[in-house]
Amino acid sequence: MEKENYHHGALKEELIKNGLLLLNSEGVENFSLRKVATMCGVSHAAPYKHFKNKEEMLSAISHRVNQDFREYLEQVVVIHPGLDGMITMGKAYVRYMITNKEAYQFMFLSELKLSLRLEDDKFIYNEDSPFVPFYKAAYANLGPMFPNSKQLNMVILNMWSQVHGLASLIVNGIVEYNQDIEELVERMLTSTCLKQ
Template sequence: MDRETYHHGDLKQELIHNGLLLLNKEGIERFSLRKVASMCGVSHNAPYRHFKDKDELINEIVRVVWEKFYISLLDVTKLYTDEPRLQIVEMGKAYVKFMVENPDYLKFMFLSDSTYPIRIEDGKFYGDKDSAFGVFKNSSERYFKEINLNEKLYMQKTL
C-alpha cells in the first residue's frame, strides 16, 4: 500500500477540505500550499501530486463547493418536476438547510472574494446554464410562464 493512501486516505479531498478552511480563515492573499500541507500533516511537496499550484487547488475548491450547492438545488427540482412554484419554495428550504449544514461553504461562497457573480449582458443572463443560479432561474421562468407573467419582467422578478 502506498504511503499516502495508508496515512491519509484521500489526500486530494483532504487538501480541498483544509484548503477551504484556510481560505476562510486567512483569505486568498495569505493562502499557500505549504500551509494546507501542514494542516494535512504531509510534506510541503505532497500537494503537488494533485495540484500544479495553489491556483489550481483554489479553482478546485471553488468548483467543488459550487457543484455541491448546485446539486442540492437540482435534487429538489427533481422531486417536483411539474410544479415550478413548489420547486422554488423547496429550493429556498434546501438553500437554508445547505448553508446551515455547511457553514464553511456559506462563508466561502458569499462572504469572501470567491463569489460567482451573476453576469447580465444585453438584458440576458449569461453563464448560468449549469449553476445553482441557473437551477433557480429555470424554475422561476417556468413559474412565470405558468402564471402568465409578462416575459419582459422575468429578469427583474428572478433577481
C-alpha cells in the first residue's frame, strides 16, 4: 500500500532519488522497479504509474542527474562571466561533486556513465554529457586568451582534469583536505592559466 504522505509528483521524485541510490549500490543488472518501490515503501505496482519499464526509469534517473548538475553549473556561469567565471566554475564543480556523491558516482562510475572522445585535439561528446557545461563555460571565458583552438582545448582538458581529479580524490576519501577547498581550486586553476 502506498504511503499516504506522497502527494502528486512526490512519489516520482522519491522513486528517482531512491533509484539513483539503488543503481549506485547494485548496478544496472540488479536494478528493478520492485526494489525501488520497496525502498519508497510503496506497492510494487506504484512505479508503473510513472514509468513503463526499467529502461524508462533508468533514462529518467540519467536525465535528472545530468540536468541538475548542468543547471547548477550554468547558474554559476551566468553570474560570473570572464576568467573569474572559469575559476568560479571550477569551484562549483568540486563543491557539487563533494556534496552530491551519488550524482558523482552515477555520472562517472556507473555502467550508464557518459563519455567523451578527444580526436585530433577536438572534443567529441554527447550533448547530455556532464562535461558540456564546463566545456562551454571554459570556451567562452578562455577563448579570447587562446585563439588557437587546439591549444585552448588542451587548456580546458588540463583544467577539467584538475578539478575533476581533485573532486574524485576527495569524494573517494583518498585525499583529506581540511582547509578551504575553494581556495585550493583557485590556486590550481590560476597556476594552469599562467603557465600557458
